[in-house]
Amino acid sequence: MKNFRQMKHRGEKITALTAYDYPTARLLDESGIDIILVGDSVGMVVLGYQDTTNVTLDEMLHHTRAAARGVKQALLVADMPIHTYDTAAQAVEAAKKLVDAGAQAVKLEGGLSHVAQIAAITKAGIPFMAHIGMLPQRVREQGGYRIKGRTQPEVEALLADAHAVEQAGAFSVVLEIVLADVAKQITAAVGIPTIGIGSGEHCDGQILVTHDLIGLFPWFTPKFVSAEARVAEEIRRAARAFVERTKSSGQISQASLH
Ligand code: KIV
Numbered sequence: 001m002k003n004f005r006q007m008k009h010r011g012e013k014i015t016a017l018t019a020y021d022y023p024t025a026r027l028l029d030e031s032g033i034d035i036i037l038v039g040d041s042v043g044m045v046v047l048g049y050q051d052t053t054n055v056t057l058d059e060m061l062h063h064t065r066a067a068a069r070g071v072k073q074a075l076l077v078a079d080m081p082i083h084t085y086d087t088a089a090q091a092v093e094a095a096k097k098l099v100d101a102g103a104q105a106v107k108l109e110g111g112l113s114h115v116a117q118i119a120a121i122t123k124a125g126i127p128f129m130a131h132i133g134m135l136p137q138r139v140r141e142q143g144g145y146r147i148k149g150r151t152q153p154e155v156e157a158l159l160a161d162a163h164a165v166e167q168a169g170a171f172s173v174v175l176e177i178v179l180a181d182v183a184k185q186i187t188a189a190v191g192i193p194t195i196g197i198g199s200g201e202h203c204d205g206q207i208l209v210t211h212d213l214i215g216l217f218p219w220f221t222p223k224f225v226s227a228e229a230r231v232a233e234e235i236r237r238a239a240r241a242f243v244e245r246t247k248s249s250g251q252i253s254q255a256s257l258h
Pocket residue numbers: 018037038039040041042079131174176197207208209
């Protein structure tokens with residue numbers, strides 16, 4: 001495992017992307033990415049659920065096994081789905097299953113409210129990545145994918161979360177949709193690296209859902225993403241070309257019968 005704290009202190013940015021299958025994990029790994037996350041975003045961009053709240057542990061284990069087969073150099077982190085960490089004992093049990101499936105570290109959503117679970121996971125010797133700010137598994141209670149850190153109580157809660165997860169043994173913390181200035185403040189306040197998603201440029205690293213980065217889920221792209229490719233368009237183009245080629249070859253062979 002790379003020393004992510006040292007990377008933070010050297011000012012070397014950490015890169016992270018999601019993968020849920022063998023070819024994507026292998027392609028990202030071969031591209032030199034630092035961290036590959038088998039995110040529970042798989043529920044939305046692969047399984048077609050409306051949000052991540054329906055993702056099960058079995059689904060995460062299946063996708064973690066597939067991704068793990070493609071990874072040689074990156075750190076493979078797996079997301080713990082909702083309700084697999086309601087208690088510390090449950091959290092350790094689920095984390096161990098993800099490790100058995102090939103994950104080298106796990107992530108769950110929550111800060112101060114989940115220190116017992118985080119401490120139990122790290123005590124069991126499993127590297128842990130925290131996730132604070134906007135919590136997609138709580139999207140229904142939180143009333144949408146809204147930016148965090150707009151009010152002073154929210155800023156204080158985020159700082160308390162960041163300190164709590166560091167103390168509980170997290171090796172890094174994802175900051176999701178946090179106001180850029182607040183993400184900067186958190187980044188300066190903790191010793192572990194912050195990995196931002198929609199949280200500005202001052203985090204120690206950046207993470208994105210690969211489908212957003214490569215334009216593979218064209219029906220919804222978060223505002224903060226600037227896509228580097230239009231893979232959905234390429235798939236449509238290739239499929240149309242195949243349909244056209246196949247249909248027209250049928251017409252040619254029928255014509256040759258007459
Ligand atoms: O599930 C996921 O993909 C995530 C990242 C976007 C941080 O949690």
